[in-house]
Amino acid sequence: MRIVTDSVRVRVPATSANLGPGFDAFGLALELHDVVRVRATASATRTHVTGEGAETVPDGEDHLVVRAVRAGLEHVGAPQVGLELSAHNQIPHGRGLGSSAAAVVAGLMAARGMISEPEALDDAVILDLATAWEGHPDNAAATILGGATLTWLPQGAGDHGVVGPQDLAAGAPPVRVGVTPVAVAADLVTTVFIPAHPVATRVARSVLPPAVPHADAAFNAARAALLLLALGGRSDLALEATADRLHQPYRGEVLPESMELVHWLREQGLPAVISGAGPTVLVLGTVPPTLRRAAERGGWDARALGVDRVGATLGQADTR
């Protein structure tokens, strides 16, 4: 495999995973984007970041997008080169809006744009690699495809079955992820309530129990099926379709304010959930201005976000 294009641009959407009952399965892409430009060079890797994470993300070879470009090149046997990365980020980090999946997908897509046989890093391969990196497929699928997505892992692959980045580096094949787009009503908009402080996904996964009561699993099975209908336009089902007993109750331990906001919004009849692993709260629909303002007074950054229906896009670096 050769590097044939030395300058690419990738745009990736934020995502909200789970949507209540669909833990590690549902994802929804949102109209909030990171844009990265990557150039192959003969010199040492340099990174320049503006927007979200500019003050906090590691630079140079430790930058997540750079690491993902390298993983993509390595996966297809392309040579490693110096990289000049310029990133403009709108997706806040550690808030449950899929920033890490977006960064990994951006890097893998950039690698696709640089190589002589881009089909070696098609969407399915990128989803498998990003899932191995993340440990769950829901954000990556929606970031790649846009809209709403439903993903599943093969029998036997779970938290401990997903091949991680270290195993990938050692040559282990990633798990093959199942994915399908889900119909989303044309008029669906979301409202997100973003808090000032992050909670790492790793932390919000560490409080989940190894097993749940059978009754709770049955409760969620019905809600996850209802969620398909609610996303497709049955907004009358949205409140019931976003109820969850598999992850949100346990995450209250590390996300107390977020769970309080979810309960308060749901008491007003709004289909509110923890977005991904939190701490952002997402409502599947609009929120009356009085309630938005009340939340804003409590320190939440409330934003109406449409659904991104395009997913990750790859182009020449000089396009906007």
Ligand SMILES: Nc1ncnc2c1ncn2[C@@H]1O[C@H](COP(=O)(O)OP(=O)(O)O)[C@@H](O)[C@H]1O
């Ligand atoms: N665009 C990015 N560039 C570099 N690093 C990133 C980027 N987005 C996310 N990260 C890394 O991923 C971390 C957040 O990942 P995670 O805890 O999974 O939260 P999120 O819900 O935002 O995906 C950040 O603290 C940062 O280290």
Ligand SMILES: N[C@@H](CCOP(=O)(O)O)C(=O)O
């Ligand atoms: N299904 C995952 C989703 C994590 O999403 P993120 O945006 O918080 O990284 C989980 O619930 O842990």
